[in-house]
Amino acid sequence: MKLTKTFKSFFESEKAGGLLLLFATLLSLGLANSSIQTDYIQFWNTEIGHHSITHWINDGLMAIFFLLIGLELEREIYKGELSSMKNAALPIFGALGGMIVPAGLFLLLNFGTTTQNGAGIPMATDIAFAIGVLSLLGNRVPTSLKIFLTALAVMDDLGAIIVIAVFYTKTIAFINLGIALSVFGLLLILNRMRVRNLIPYLIGGVFMWYFMLNSGIHATITGVLLAFAIPFGDGSKSTASYTLQHFLHKPVAFFILPLFAIANTCIAINLDWSEGLSHSNSLGILLGLVIGKPLGIGIFCLLGVSLGLCVLPKDLKWGNIIGAGMLGGIGFTMSIFITLLAFDNAEVITNSKIAILIASFVAGTMGFVWLKFSLKQK
Structure with missing residues (x-):
């Protein structure tokens, strides 16, 4: 199986982005627990226009991240691995299990408590980190495993978007x-009228983001809606969707x-953090x-294959699926x-952030070691 140029470009971008994310995290943790701790943490809490810098990043810049996620999801649905039910079925089953089982385990410990609202936290997969770890295994990784993990993470992102909304x-x-x-409806009309210029969509997206921000629904959902309003056409390099997706890859990743x-x-870790x-x-x-x-990814994939609803690729073993499932535990x-x-x-x-960092590190390490020994060296 050969990788398409678009998928290969996406994979390489996420690979480099994952390594940069690791560096950024370690740098921030180091500064937050150094001699400049107070000034460093205070900087991110500095208010600009009645909101902190962190708030602008989380509600503003992350809308652009969700726009890219939406564009990638749209491409996968129309032309990629999710365009064929036969190819999409296995990662869809895996993604469902990878959301339902972690949420169930969380609720098992937290149902009826003040923290039960956190059930969505362990449902997520960080696609950049997961692919970054997988890339460290080099050419021993089968193409079908790269595609499975990427499609799984994309479906996971879709699930997270629905959960947030x-x-x-x-x-x-x-x-x-x-x-x-x-x-949004006006932008869909422009799409139907075959308006291909990106400018009206981007201007409309800004207005949509502002009113969504003040509606109570998280503003980042705007990014996903905007992605599906932008003309996809035949998906070629000349289309508005491809142009924007290609442009956003590096700013988002880097x-x-x-x-x-x-x-x-930027977490100040106290002596009693444990x-x-x-x-x-x-x-x-x-x-x-x-x-x-x-556990969820493995069981649901096995269930799907056993029921004849999906097929395990010939060059993959169940151990590979479990390894990919471990990498799916990198939430971040x-x-x-x-x-x-x-x-x-x-x-x-x-406490939640510390638990996420530890769990993501453990899951990434487990997945790397598991796959290193379960995949044959080419």
């Missing part, structure tokens, strides 16, 4: 929501996501990402993002 919307300002959706990582991992890991919330995150992800970006939506308590947020 449905479960993390507290109050709705219907007038603002109506205006935002009206702008600026927006590292900036998000730096701003959201005590927070014994809380049911932290245990739920650790259990969900490290155990729930590979999306897990931290959902944490910020789920909780208001600063201590709970800090």
Whole structure:
């Protein structure tokens, strides 16, 4: 099986982006626990226009990240691995298991408590980190495993978007929501009228983001809606969708996501930080990402194949699927993002972030070691 140029470009971009994310995280943690700790943390809390710098990154720049996710998802649905039900079925089953089982394990420990709202945290997979770790294994990784993990992570992102929209919307300002959706409808009309110039869509996207921000629904959802309003056409290099997707890859991978990582991992780790890991919330995150992800992905894929609803690629073994499931436990970006939506308590947020970092490190290490020994050297 040969990789298409678009997929190969995407894979290489996420590979480099994952390594940069790791560096940004370590740098931020180091500075947050150095002699400049107070000034460093205060900088990210500096208010600009009634919102902190971190808030602008999370609600503003991350909308661009979700725009890219939407464009990639659209391409996968129309022309990529999700365009064929035969190819899409296995990662779809895996993604479902990788969301349901971790959330179930989290709720097993947190149902009925003040932290039950965090069930969405261990459902997420960080595509950049997961592919970054997989890339360290070099040419021993079968093409079908790269495609499976990427499609799985894309479906996972879709699931996270739905979870954010449905479960993390507290109050709705219907007038603002109506205006935002009206702008979206107008952009869809422009699409149907075959308006191919990107400028009207980008201007409309800014207005849609503003009213969505003030509607109560998280503003980053705007990015996904805008992606599906932008003309896809035949998906060729000359189309608006391809042009924007290609343009956004590097700014997102090398600026927006590292900036998000730096701003959201400036965590002052106290001497008693390990005590927070014994809380049911932290245990739920650790259990969900490290155990729930590979268990859910493996069981649901096996179920799908056993029922004849999907097929395991010939060059893959079940051990490879389990290894990919372990890498799926690298939550990081999306897990931290959902944490910020789920909780208001600063201590709970800090404990959750520490649990996410530890779980992602353990899951990534386990996945790397497992696949290193289960994949034959070419």
